[in-house]
Amino acid sequence: xxxxxxxxxxxxxxxxxxxxxxxxxxxxxxxxxxxxxxxxxxxxxxxxxxxxxxxxxxxxxxxxxxxxxxxxxxxxxxxxxxxxxxxxxxxxxxxxxxxxxxxxxxxxxxxxxxxxxxxxxxxxxxxxxxxxxxxxxxxxxxxxxxxxxxxxxx
Numbered sequence: 001x002x003x004x005x006x007x008x009x010x011x012x013x014x015x016x017x018x019x020x021x022x023x024x025x026x027x028x029x030x031x032x033x034x035x036x037x038x039x040x041x042x043x044x045x046x047x048x049x050x051x052x053x054x055x056x057x058x059x060x061x062x063x064x065x066x067x068x069x070x071x072x073x074x075x076x077x078x079x080x081x082x083x084x085x086x087x088x089x090x091x092x093x094x095x096x097x098x099x100x101x102x103x104x105x106x107x108x109x110x111x112x113x114x115x116x117x118x119x120x121x122x123x124x125x126x127x128x129x130x131x132x133x134x135x136x137x138x139x140x141x142x143x144x145x146x147x148x149x150x151x152x153x154x
Contacts, residue, residue, distance in 0.1 A: 056150060057081050078152060083144040089152065096132055100125035100140055109139040 057079045077090045085106075090097040100106050103125040110117045112132040121127045135151040 055081055057086070076154070078149070080138070080147075080149045083142045083147045085140065085142050085147060087138055087140055087147065087149060089138055089149065091134075091136075091152065092131070094131050095128050096130075096136065097128050098126065098138055107141040110136055111139065112136045 075090050075092045077088065080087045080089070086101045088099040088101075096110055098108065098110075098121070100108070100121055103123065104121070105123060106121045106125060108119050108121055108127060110119070110129050110132060112135065114133055117129050117132075119127050119129065135153045137151045138149040140147045
């Protein structure tokens, strides 16, 4: 299959063969040691060290509803806290409703694997965006730094 030894092989053919050979050689190595893999993952986590991962303090899927006739709901709600703020998120089939406490204007971002939406909350700390495919997470810029919710998967 190599064209390098063929008469009249062009420089680009030689380069292509060299690249294919290099790629093949790269995959014929020993597996990466587990310690090295873990070190790389730990180092990668440091890229967002200035962000604080919010702690979930409420999940409507795991909290028993009291005084409600039925427990079926079209909305799933969460509450996250950290960096001196609380972020309430309600997901429905048509929207993502976010409320940040204490009230105020915050630069916010809704992230999903297929989209990123940047917005600013109103004076009450609230905003609504159209439904996003799961998973999603909320990023809030606070005076104390960036607060990032865990990925919401359902």
